[in-house]
Amino acid sequence: xxxxxxxxxxxxxxxxxxxxxxxxxxxxxxxxxxxxxxxxxxxxxxxxxxxxxxxxxxxxxxxxxxxxxxxxxxxxxxxxxxxxxxxxxxxxxxxxxxxxxxxxxxxxxxxxxxxxxxxxxxxxxxxxxxxxxxxxxxxxxxxxxxxxxxxxxxxxxxxxxxxxxxxxxxxxxxxxxxxxxxxxxxxxxxxxxxxxxxxxxxxxxxxxxxxxxxxxxxxxxxxxxxxxxxxxxxxxxxxxxxxxxxxxxxxxxxxxxxxxxxxxxxxxxxxxxxxxxxxxxxxxxxxxxxxxxxxxxxxxxxxxxxxxxxxxxxxxxxxxxxxxxxx
Amino acid sequence: xxxxxxxxxxxxxxxxxxxxxxxxxxxxxxxxxxxxxxxxxxxxxxxxxxxxxxxxxxxxxxxxxxxxxxxxxxxxxxxxxxxxxxxxxxxxxxxxxxxxxxxxxxxxxxxxxxxxxxxxxxxxxxxxxxxxxxxxxxxxxxxxxxxxxxxxxxxxxxxxxxxxxxxxxxxxxxxxxxxxxxxxxxxxxxxxxxxxxxxxxxxxxxxxxxxxxxxxxxxxxxxxxxxxxxxxxxxxxxxxxxxxxxxxxxxxxxxxxxxxxxxxxxxxxxxxxxxxxxxxxxxxxxxxxxxxxxxxxxxxxxxxxxxxxxxxxxxxxxxxxxxxxxxxxxxxxxxxxxxxxxxxx
Numbered sequence: 001x002x003x004x005x006x007x008x009x010x011x012x013x014x015x016x017x018x019x020x021x022x023x024x025x026x027x028x029x030x031x032x033x034x035x036x037x038x039x040x041x042x043x044x045x046x047x048x049x050x051x052x053x054x055x056x057x058x059x060x061x062x063x064x065x066x067x068x069x070x071x072x073x074x075x076x077x078x079x080x081x082x083x084x085x086x087x088x089x090x091x092x093x094x095x096x097x098x099x100x101x102x103x104x105x106x107x108x109x110x111x112x113x114x115x116x117x118x119x120x121x122x123x124x125x126x127x128x129x130x131x132x133x134x135x136x137x138x139x140x141x142x143x144x145x146x147x148x149x150x151x152x153x154x155x156x157x158x159x160x161x162x163x164x165x166x167x168x169x170x171x172x173x174x175x176x177x178x179x180x181x182x183x184x185x186x187x188x189x190x191x192x193x194x195x196x197x198x199x200x201x202x203x204x205x206x207x208x209x210x211x212x213x214x215x216x217x218x219x220x221x222x223x224x225x226x227x228x229x230x231x232x233x234x235x236x237x238x239x240x241x242x243x244x245x246x247x248x249x250x251x252x253x254x255x256x257x258x259x260x261x262x263x264x265x266x267x268x269x270x271x272x273x274x275x276x277x278x279x280x281x282x283x284x285x286x287x288x289x290x291x292x293x294x295x296x297x298x299x300x301x302x303x304x305x306x307x308x309x310x311x312x313x314x315x316x317x318x319x320x321x322x323x324x325x326x327x
Numbered sequence: 328x329x330x331x332x333x334x335x336x337x338x339x340x341x342x343x344x345x346x347x348x349x350x351x352x353x354x355x356x357x358x359x360x361x362x363x364x365x366x367x368x369x370x371x372x373x374x375x376x377x378x379x380x381x382x383x384x385x386x387x388x389x390x391x392x393x394x395x396x397x398x399x400x401x402x403x404x405x406x407x408x409x410x411x412x413x414x415x416x417x418x419x420x421x422x423x424x425x426x427x428x429x430x431x432x433x434x435x436x437x438x439x440x441x442x443x444x445x446x447x448x449x450x451x452x453x454x455x456x457x458x459x460x461x462x463x464x465x466x467x468x469x470x471x472x473x474x475x476x477x478x479x480x481x482x483x484x485x486x487x488x489x490x491x492x493x494x495x496x497x498x499x500x501x502x503x504x505x506x507x508x509x510x511x512x513x514x515x516x517x518x519x520x521x522x523x524x525x526x527x528x529x530x531x532x533x534x535x536x537x538x539x540x541x542x543x544x545x546x547x548x549x550x551x552x553x554x555x556x557x558x559x560x561x562x563x564x565x566x567x568x569x570x571x572x573x574x575x576x577x578x579x580x581x582x583x584x585x586x587x588x589x590x591x592x593x594x595x596x597x598x599x600x601x602x603x604x605x606x607x608x609x610x611x612x613x614x615x616x617x618x619x620x621x622x623x624x625x626x627x628x629x630x631x632x633x634x635x636x637x638x639x640x641x642x643x644x645x646x647x648x649x650x651x652x653x654x655x656x657x658x659x660x661x662x663x664x665x666x667x668x669x670x671x672x
Contacts, residue, residue: 222446223441223443223446224446224447224449224450226441227449227509228449229395230397230434230438230439230441231434231438231461231464232429232430232431232433232434232435232461232465233430233434233464235426246449246450246451319451320450321451321453321498322498
């Protein structure tokens with residue numbers, strides 16, 4: 001197993017290299033002037049100062065040379081400095097990633113808590129009113145864009161009824177003047193999480209409940225489920241032990257792919273709810289031509305994606321005895 | 328409703344363990360009720376092998392499924408059906424029993440072997456776990472005892488190195504091995520009745536013979552009754568005591584195995600017999616019964632076999648044939664023998 005993981009990691013190095021080239025090329029070809037970004041917005045700099053800055057940041061060199069320099073710095077752990085936040089990029093990612101994580105993790109857990117039992121019930125009662133209801137519900141979840149559902153929630157729950165905060169992660173007053181206790185801080189963050197988590201969980205629930213349902217429907221019609229019934233097992237045991245363990249196989253693959261996205265952020269959603277996560281940072285970075293930050297975020301996502309694939313393959317072999325991973 | 332065949336002969340003076348009476352299983356489809364089993368009667372006795380023979384779709388498997396209550400939507404065991412299980416001092420009508428009652432009997436007193444051993448075992452559990460599970464739900468014994476018994480059972484069904492096979496997954500073994508595992512599982516609680524639904528169809532011929540011998544041997548050792556569902560008359564001749572021939576959801580002929588092979592009465596049975604390939608008739612074309620089984624949704628008014636029968640008469644198309652009894656409980660549902668019976672009386 002360990003040998004397999006090491007081998008997979010080694011083979012992903014060339015893939016990652018190609019990805020960095022594409023990312024660097026794309027970021028550099030974004031419209032706009034990078035020098036202005038370095039000098040700060042609204043700066044009226046003379047041509048001389050601009051030229052000095054260009055030389056200072058190495059922007060006068062040919063693109064391949066810039067790439068090699070950037071790659072060299074990145075590999076040594078120096079991700080450069082964010083021009084917009086005036087902080088080292090590593091530090092930016094390190095702090096914002098956890099904001100993204102708590103939001104996504106909460107949404108994923110909530111989604112799974114509902115999606116698994118509901119998906120199973122749907123499969124057991126296939127074709128019933130209940131099944132059709134949840135099918136329509138989850139199709140809504142898949143097809144309604146997050147920004148739209150987010151805005152609807154902001155409008156009705158946030159503005160019309162004024163039940164809960166609609167943006168940000170903390171109350172401005174409290175955050176500036178200090179929380180009286182850690183519990184107050186946690187409570188404040190939880191309150192701000194409700195709306196964005198609902199939106200995220202809705203979409204994730206929809207995807208997972210479809211998966212659980214379809215995978216269970218397929219399994220329930222298998223011969224070995226009939227065998228399990230013929231043994232005299234209780235229907236619950238048949239469904240939750242014999243059927244679900246088989247239905248879990250495709251689910252684990254999906255879940256493995258999902259884990260890294262917990263860190264990489266939901267760009268649009270974070271923008272809609274002004275949630276200070278990686279996705280929001282990335283969008284702001286793109287808007288302000290913050291190339292160091294954008295490159296780092298994208299490379300970070302790419303690494304997560306590769307790890308996610310590896311994770312799902314490893315998990316796959318854990319739940320399905322027919323799949324053996326070895327060197 | 329016409330008369331229906333009922334086998335009443337006791338092959339040996341054994342106790343009756345199963346009494347199936349007027350069993351009707353309909354599948355409610357959009358086009359109407361598909362009468363998969365329509366008025367089935369038979370009894371089973373201890374230590375007897377009853378073969379149910381017929382071509383695909385004649386209701387053999389559905390009959391077996393209904394005994395264990397495994398008929399699922401849109402199928403329904405129709406009201407008025409009776410499946411009385413009287414083994415082990417019990418007296419339970421399986422057609423009406425509650426889930427708990429049936430679950431107690433399944434795998435314990437009546438167990439089943441299915442047609443496809445490769446797909447009938449759960450791929451994510453080891454064969455040992457699957458057999459042990461059957462023992463653990465029906466008997467209050469420790470894991471170690473259950474494991475020891477499982478390994479012993481695996482040995483009994485002719486698996487070498489049973490303690491290694493215990494930890495194998497089904498995909499690591501051949502079809503024949505898996506079928507042995509299924510048999511071991513079915514026998515793990517020493518059932519009174521073993522239902523084998525085409526247990527050898529998916530296996531090659533040498534393995535078939537071994538599996539049949541194994542079932543016969545276990546029947547003799549444990550006194551288990553076997554209901555063997557098959558379309559293979561060769562298999563029937565080898566192992567059965569008594570035979571029910573089914574056609575389009577009904578039993579058309581019933582007899583002990585020797586009588587049936589020597590003296591088949593119903594034109595369908597005669598057709599089946601002559602459709603068997605034989606080395607003695609080398610060079611000639613294989614006999615077939617022309618036509619196909621009627622659609623169980625639109626069954627004719629008269630005899631269901633009429634349109635394929637060489638002896639079809641006008642009355643065959645108009646009403647259901649009477650049941651004619653010959654010696655030793657041999658019966659056939661056919662107009663051909665009606666007059667002979669009347670003369671005899």
